[in-house]
Amino acid sequence: MKGIKNWLRRLTAHSRGGIRRQVLFLVLACGLSTFLATLMLFGYFLYGLQDALEAESRDIENVVAESVSDLVGKHTRTWLRTTAENEAAHMGRELAVNSDDVEFLADSMTMLMQSRDKYGMRQIVNARDMEDIAAGTPYLHYSPQLAAEGVDGELAAEIGQAANFVDVLIPLSKTYWGYRSVFVVASRKGYSICVDNIPGEPRQSIYPSPEARTAFLERYDARQRPWYRMAQAKGTCTYTDVFLAEEGYLGMGCAAPYYDENGFAGVVGINGSIEDLQHQVRQVSIGRTGISFCLDGNGRVVLSSVGEGVLAPGLQGADLRENPEPTLAEAARRMTAGENDVVKVLVDGQEYYLAFAPLQNADWSFGTLIGQDEVLAPAQEVASTVQEEMKEFYEILGQTFAGGAGKALLLLFPLAMVAFVTSGVLADRLVRPIRALTKGVQEIAAGNLDKKLEIHTGNEVEKLAACFNEMTEELKEHVQRLSQAAAKEERVRTELEVAARIQAGLLPAPLTPAVQAGKFSLSAFMQPAKEVGGDLYDFYFLNEDLLVVTVADVSDKGVPAALFMVMTKTLLKDQVLRRRNEKDLAQAVAEANDALVQNNTTFMFVTAFIGILNLSTGKFIYVNAGHNPPLLCRRDRAEYLPKAQNPILGVRGGMAFVAETLVLQPGDSLFLYTDGVTEARDKAKEFFGEQRLQEILSATAGQEAEKQMETVLEKLFAFVGEANQSDDITMLALAYGKKDEN
Amino acid sequence: MSDLPIRYNSEEINGWQVLQLWGRLDRTTAEEAADEGEKQLAACRKLALDLSGLSYVSSAGLRTILKLASGAEQAGKSIVIISSEGMVREILEMARLDLFITIHDSVDDLKNV
Numbered sequence: 022m023k024g025i026k027n028w029l030r031r032l033t034a035h036s037r038g039g040i041r042r043q044v045l046f047l048v049l050a051c052g053l054s055t056f057l058a059t060l061m062l063f064g065y066f067l068y069g070l071q072d073a074l075e076a077e078s079r080d081i082e083n084v085v086a087e088s089v090s091d092l093v094g095k096h097t098r099t100w101l102r103t104t105a106e107n108e109a110a111h112m113g114r115e116l117a118v119n120s121d122d123v124e125f126l127a128d129s130m131t132m133l134m135q136s137r138d139k140y141g142m143r144q145i146v147n148a149r150d151m152e153d154i155a156a157g158t159p160y161l162h163y164s165p166q167l168a169a170e171g172v173d174g175e176l177a178a179e180i181g182q183a184a185n186f187v188d189v190l191i192p193l194s195k196t197y198w199g200y201r202s203v204f205v206v207a208s209r210k211g212y213s214i215c216v217d218n219i220p221g222e223p224r225q226s227i228y229p230s231p232e233a234r235t236a237f238l239e240r241y242d243a244r245q246r247p248w249y250r251m252a253q254a255k256g257t258c259t260y261t262d263v264f265l266a267e268e269g270y271l272g273m274g275c276a277a278p279y280y281d282e283n284g285f286a287g288v289v290g291i292n293g294s295i296e297d298l299q300h301q302v303r304q305v306s307i308g309r310t311g312i313s314f315c316l317d318g319n320g321r322v323v324l325s326s327v328g329e330g331v332l333a334p335g336l337q338g339a340d341l342r343e344n345p346e347p348t349l350a351e352a353a354r355r356m357t358a359g360e361n362d363v364v365k366v367l368v369d370g371q372e373y374y375l376a377f378a379p380l381q382n383a384d385w386s387f388g389t390l391i392g393q394d395e396v397l398a399p400a401q402e403v404a405s406t407v408q409e410e411m412k413e414f415y416e417i418l419g420q421t422f423a424g425g426a427g428k429a430l431l432l433l434f435p436l437a438m439v440a441f442v443t444s445g446v447l448a449d450r451l452v453r454p455i456r457a458l459t460k461g462v463q464e465i466a467a468g469n470l471d472k473k474l475e476i477h478t479g480n481e482v483e484k485l486a487a488c489f490n491e492m493t494e495e496l497k498e499h500v501q502r503l504s505q506a507a508a509k510e511e512r513v514r515t516e517l518e519v520a521a522r523i524q525a526g527l528l529p530a531p532l533t534p535a536v537q538a539g540k541f542s543l544s545a546f547m548q549p550a551k552e553v554g555g556d557l558y559d560f561y562f563l564n565e566d567l568l569v570v571t572v573a574d575v576s577d578k579g580v581p582a583a584l585f586m587v588m589t590k591t592l593l594k595d596q597v598l599r600r601r602n603e604k605d606l607a608q609a610v611a612e613a614n615d616a617l618v619q620n621n622t623t624f625m626f627v628t629a630f631i632g633i634l635n636l637s638t639g640k641f642i643y644v645n646a647g648h649n650p651p652l653l654c655r656r657d658r659a660e661y662l663p664k665a666q667n668p669i670l671g672v673r674g675g676m677a678f679v680a681e682t683l684v685l686q687p688g689d690s691l692f693l694y695t696d697g698v699t700e701a702r703d704k705a706k707e708f709f710g711e712q713r714l715q716e717i718l719s720a721t722a723g724q725e726a727e728k729q730m731e732t733v734l735e736k737l738f739a740f741v742g743e744a745n746q747s748d749d750i751t752m753l754a755l756a757y758g759k760k761d762e763n
Numbered sequence: 764m765s766d767l768p769i770r771y772n773s774e775e776i777n778g779w780q781v782l783q784l785w786g787r788l789d790r791t792t793a794e795e796a797a798d799e800g801e802k803q804l805a806a807c808r809k810l811a812l813d814l815s816g817l818s819y820v821s822s823a824g825l826r827t828i829l830k831l832a833s834g835a836e837q838a839g840k841s842i843v844i845i846s847s848e849g850m851v852r853e854i855l856e857m858a859r860l861d862l863f864i865t866i867h868d869s870v871d872d873l874k875n876v
Contacts, residue, residue: 576826
């Protein structure tokens with residue numbers, strides 16, 4: 022449980038910390054959010070694009086379809102109108118030929134009848150007399166009624182004169198050769214003169230069958246035919262309605278009345294097959310849904326390209342103007358009124374364009390229709406093609422978009438990987454110097470002050486590293502200084518210890534009471550300063566009576582001073598011992614000085630006080646070489662001896678030294694000291710001074726050396742207190758003789 | 764006054780280059796004083812060390828004076844000490860420095876040299 026907790030703590034601490042991790046996270050977050058934003062923008066752009074494209078393509082579809090249908094509509098209208106006008110003109114011309122011919126025939130017949138006396142009798146075949154009649158042969162026909170009544174002489178003469186008309190009829194009929202046509206001159210009196218044209222084999226029978234001949238002979242009366250009645254009724258050249266001819270073809274006639282001296286004499290007519298016209302009309306019909314038709318003045322369809330429906334030709338057909346379909350009825354009205362237009366009509370529930378134009382010289386009108394569907398078919402085809410194309414375009418677009426999105430997604434992963442790796446590398450690069458810094462600093466902290474941080478990133482880290490290097494350098498210098506100082510201190514300390522040992526080793530052992538033998542007392546004290554000063558005291562016997570005492574002070578400190586002190590002591594003692602008498606003391610000191618000078622290159626010098634006490638006589642011979650004058654304590658009073666007469670030792674050789682003599686009384690004492698005593702200072706830096714020493718020794722005059730020394734030390738240390746001792750303190754008290762008890 | 768570090772002043776009086784010292788001439792200031800003295804000595808032929816302003820001369824101070832005197836002697840130059848009555852004079856006399864170097868009471872005495 023505890024382990025898990027620790028693990029969790031480590032994990033969270035790890036996830037929290039680490040610039041690398043933070044940088045990684047930051048870069049990744051930035052990169053991914055940029056990616057997502059770009060994707061969203063891309064998606065939004067795609068969506069918008071698709072939307073706009075869809076709207077645009079729908080518009081294009083509509084526009085294309087509309088403009089195409091518009092164009093096609095316009096074009097169709099123009100074309101239909103042109104067609105209708107051309108056809109109408111053409112048909113009109115054909116019809117016009119007939120009516121001209123009929124009028125010509127009527128005029129010729131009228132002329133013939135009104136001046137028939139000028140013509141002789143002309144014999145032509147009578148249909149009733151002939152088994153068969155060849156086409157192109159003029160013949161005479163009597164109506165059944167006339168045949169029954171019989172022909173009188175007058176009528177026969179008229180018929181014979183009228184028969185001259187074949188001279189007009191035959192040439193004209195020949196111009197119709199090739200057409201199924203019948204030329205008839207029908208008299209109101211029941212006879213008629215005819216020429217039949219039948220295209221095909223020449224001289225073929227005009228009777229399709231024997232039955233047809235019979236029927237023709239027994240029933241045919243031209244005066245009963247519609248064209249006769251119409252022409253008679255109207256009195257002018259008139260077109261007949263379309264009729265079914267006796268011969269079984271669809272025919273139409275044009276008839277005009279002719280006159281004799283008594284007025285109306287009969288009707289001249291050309292009845293022809295209109296199958297050619299009909300054929301023409303059929304040919305004119307356009308396209309799959311196209312219908313062409315001719316409307317007569319009564320609103321009836323006389324010719325049509327279709328055989329069924331409202332536009333089928335009907336001889337007794339209904340008036341189209343009264344058709345229940347208003348558009349068609351209106352168009353028919355305008356057609357019969359001779360107008361000329363293109364309109365939309367509904368035929369059998371289908372929408373058609375109808376172009377119509379009047380025929381010349383007749384009250385007919387030609388109309389041609391085409392289904393709007395067919396007209397608009399190309400437009401619709403175009404529209405549907407556009408639609409298909411657009412659909413395809415959508416699909417391609419959709420595929421492209423989907424592909425683009427897919428590719429973008431596919432691209433996202435490598436890019437994300439690249440971003441991940443790059444940010445890792447980036448974070449590493451960012452963190453590497455920091456890690457190097459950390460490592461270096463740790464190394465420095467571990468004590469390697471020679472470690473130099475080599476970071477060249479050119480940024481704050483490099484500055485930081487430079488600061489660290491500077492700091493390390495300073496630290497190193499400081500440590501070096503410290504260690505140098507410590508080494509120096511150590512050296513000095515060692516030196517001083519050596520010096521102190523040398524100094525201590527040179528000092529003579531205290532004299533035992535037995536040696537003193539009650540003749541004198543001697544007490545010496547030396548306390549070296551922290552920096553050993555090179556003080557010296559010495560005492561020894563030259564013989565049983567002669568006691569040598571020395572106090573010296575070398576003008577330096579430490580080992581050199583100690584060594585100089587050794588030299589001084591050795592040389593002095595050597596010189597003194599060599600002579601073994603007190604009288605030559607000055608000479609001994611002079612020679613010792615010469616020896617010292619020889620070995621002194623550093624201007625060290627020593628002040629010395631050396632004296633020899635004759636223990637028997639109390640005579641004290643001494644040489645003071647620049648030393649502090651000792652004190653002589655005599656009878657409750659201490660007095661300084663005169664100042665030194667001799668120079669300090671070690672400075673210049675060849676100097677003369679002078680000895681002085683003093684005679685001590687028993688109870689007298691001498692107090693030798695170095696300037697470490699008089700120049701000892703208290704906390705207020707006041708010198709202990711000659712005065713104070715003198716007073717103390719005055720108070721202790723007559724006492725034994727140890728006692729005096731004890732008192733001086735006590736007072737001295739009391740005076741100095743806690744203050745530092747700057748110089749060696751050396752004292753030597755020598756009391757002569759035994760003080761009287763009394 | 765007596766415990767202030769050493770101070771110097773130098774001026775030419777009566778044909779002598781006089782180096783005046785104030786304060787204490789002891790172990791701590793001896794080296795500095797020696798340097799100053801050597802500098803002055805190098806620039807003149809006759810140097811007077813005026814110790815009247817000193818409150819104390821230690822053995823190291825004496826050593827410095829002796830060193831200067833030795834240097835002057837070797838260079839064939841003159842050197843004297845000026846010291847009025849007082850502790851310093853006593854120390855000088857006690858060490859019998861007069862045996863190595865002339866000691867005058869005041870700069871006025873330089874006229875007669």
